[in-house]
Structures are given as structure tokens and as C-alpha cells.
Amino acid sequence: MADRSVWGCVGSNGSTIYSGTGFKVDRVGTGVYTVLFDVAFPQWPSVVATQMYPGNMSSTGGDTRDNAVVIAISTDRFRVTTGGSDGKQADRDFSFIAMGPAPAA
Template identity: 45%
Template sequence: MAVIDAYENLQIVRGTVEADGTKKPGAKWGYKVTKTGTGEYTITFNNDFSETPSVVSTLDGDDWKLLDNAHVTGATIERVTVRTGNSNGEPADRPFHFIAMG
């Protein structure tokens, strides 16, 4: 049986962003957020990752339909864009959580 080395030295940045692009109280360190358009947010990491991180995002709260969405695009070692939308697939401002790891 092969032994797999499953340990990594990971940098983790996490947070919750309000629909207006402000940081929600809680995990507010390690990043800046800029609302760049309707349903579009750029998260800039205070410290670059050594390689492109894995990033996940999901909507925050109970007021959304299952078709409302948040997705990640354009991840680099310095930043990531999160786009949110409504149940019709149109860009819409939504609060969201994210985790970047790498």
C-alpha cells in the first residue's frame, strides 16, 4: 500500500462580504474587497499566495432562492473575483462567504 503525504503548509483567507461590498463582522483580516459592478466583487489578498489558491464561495443568508448564485472567477496569487446573481441568472448584489486556500 502506498503512503501518501497529505500534509501541506497552507495559507487560508476567509471572509463574509455584504451585498454592498463591505466586510461583515467576523473574519475581516487578510483581504480587501472592492465592489466593481452589479454582483461583482474583487477580493485582494493582503499577502500573496505562493501559487494560485483554491477558492470557494457561497451566498450568505436565508433570503435567497436555490437558483441565486455566487461563483469564483479569475483567481490569481494576488486576487480573486466573485460574481453573484439572481434566480434568473442575471448579475445581482448578494452577500457571500468565501474561503481561499493554497
């Protein structure tokens, strides 16, 4: 079975996609985003997400508590929440990779 990946970099407003294809994003609340795959995986993919600071190469990074957490996964979408250094949900840019088997031909 062949592998498939969907990846992207998403802006904190949920409507800006800096890079990647094959998905759409819905910001459902403060710091909560649903990423919908254009084509569903036949099984749950493995999803990894992290907060990012796009274009800021002079930055030494954010607080380690600024983070992104994958809170739900299904074959056609996943949900991620992002937060600030106080541990509360906050709108943040994030990047992700979803990898799993490719749909049958």
C-alpha cells in the first residue's frame, strides 16, 4: 500500500494558507481549527502539528508553552488547538503533517 501525505502552514485566522495543498481549514473558535482533507484517508492518518513563527528568522522562538496540540483525528479531518504561554487557547499560526495510506486506486 502506498503512503500519502498532506502538509501545510496555516495562519492564525484560519483562512491564510502559507503553503500546502489538499486541505481546507475552518477556525471554529479561539485557538481551535479543523483541517479538512480534500480526499479522505482510508484509515486514520498520523498527524503532527506545531506552532510556528513564519518568516521570523531572527526570532529565538516563543515560550515552550506556546504550542499546538492535535485533539481529534478521523479519516477526513483533524482538529488542532493552539495556545499561548499562559496555557490558554489563543489564535496562533501552525504547521502540520498528516501521513497515512493512500486511497485505493
